[in-house]
Amino acid sequence: MSVRIPVIENILNANDRLAHENRQKLDMAGIFSINLMASPGAGKTSLIELTLRHFAEHYRIAVIDGDIASSIDADRAAAAGAIAVQVNTGGECHMDAVMLQNALETLDLAEIDLLIVENVGNLICPASFQLGTHRSVLIASIPEGDDKPYKYPPMYRGVEALVLNKIDLLPYIKFDLDYFRRGVEALNPGLVTFPLSCTTQDGLDAWLEWVRGGVELARHG
Ligand code: MG
Ligand code: ZN
Numbered sequence: 001m002s003v004r005i006p007v008i009e010n011i012l013n014a015n016d017r018l019a020h021e022n023r024q025k026l027d028m029a030g031i032f033s034i035n036l037m038a039s040p041g042a043g044k045t046s047l048i049e050l051t052l053r054h055f056a057e058h059y060r061i062a063v064i065d066g067d068i069a070s071s072i073d074a075d076r077a078a079a080a081g082a083i084a085v086q087v088n089t090g091g092e093c094h095m096d097a098v099m100l101q102n103a104l105e106t107l108d109l110a111e112i113d114l115l116i117v118e119n120v121g122n123l124i125c126p127a128s129f130q131l132g133t134h135r136s137v138l139i140a141s142i143p144e145g146d147d148k149p150y151k152y153p154p155m156y157r158g159v160e161a162l163v164l165n166k167i168d169l170l171p172y173i174k175f176d177l178d179y180f181r182r183g184v185e186a187l188n189p190g191l192v193t194f195p196l197s198c199t200t201q202d203g204l205d206a207w208l209e210w211v212r213g214g215v216e217l218a219r220h221g
Contacts, residue, residue, distance in 0.1 A: 015129055018097035022104060022132025029109035032218035033117065034211070035095075035131050037155065038139035039148075040121030043165040045073045046198040047139060047207070048116055052080040054208050059113040059215055064103045066095040066120045073118055082116075083107065094126040095119050100133075114215050123148070127158030135214065141165040146176045149183030156187040161194070163207060168197040 026033050038044050052061055063077035064085045074086035085103045089095060100117065117133055119126045127136065138159040140148055143166060149156045156162070162184065170177075184191055194210065196203030 012128075015097045018101055019130035019132035022097055022100050023134075025104060025109060026115065026132065026134070027218075029112065030219050031109060031112050031115050032211075032214040033115040033133040033135070034214075035117045035119060035126075035133040035136045036139065037119045037123075037126045037136065037159070038121060038141075039123045039144060042121070042139045042141040042144065043163075043198050044118050044121065044139055045076050047163065047165065048073075048077055048082075048118060049080045050198055050201065050204060051116070051208065051211060052077065052082050054204075055114065055211070055215075056081040060111055061114045061116065062107055062112045063116045063118060064100065065118045066099065068093070068120060077118075083112070089120055093120055093122045093124070094129050095131060096129045097131055100131045113219065114211070123152040123155050127155045134218070135160045137161045137163060139163040139165050140180075142167060142169045142173050142175050146180040147183070149180065149187055153187050156184055156191075159188070159191070161192045161210065162188075164193060164195040165198055167195045167203065168200045 036044050048063055055061060061082045063082040064087060065074040065077060066087045066089055067073060068089055068091055071086040074084040078084040085106055087095065087099050087103050089099065117131060136159040138155055140162065194203060194207040196207055
């Protein structure tokens, strides 16, 4: 009965140790790194593309794309100007610190200012696996519904910023913003939130400014 719990704890501890090593490498290289998580279709790749287009002339950006299969998202990131690395997770529904460590080894970290990890699209376990990145960011989107904080509390607890994408769809979809915000606030009080639309680009500037602040701090800190 009691055997399985210690085994799981040991796996997580090993992951946390590697995550710590990853963080040290990123810190030494002066890189600001983001772990981007969301359900499939929330707009991770679209937000990455817009972020790349905005900063392409100012920063050197790498994107590590975790997917169960395919390199569609990494191809899109490369097309938008990033150094893109595809990680096929071999069926795993999340990225872990080993996968990030292996991906980092393929990059010249001294040549990178900003690293964006696009985690596997999944609202259940990615938040449980530390990667060593500086900030965990969750993208929620209007079509997913206003009840997601109540249904997936660990995802909302485990992040340092929240993007609420597809706000251009608010007139067409039943989504109670107050109900959503109350759910978020109960789990993660004061969580910095960016309501935006990748389609119309409304609200995008606040997100870009937040990213820019992180990169500047990592460069000069
Ligand atoms: Mg994607
Ligand atoms: Zn998983």
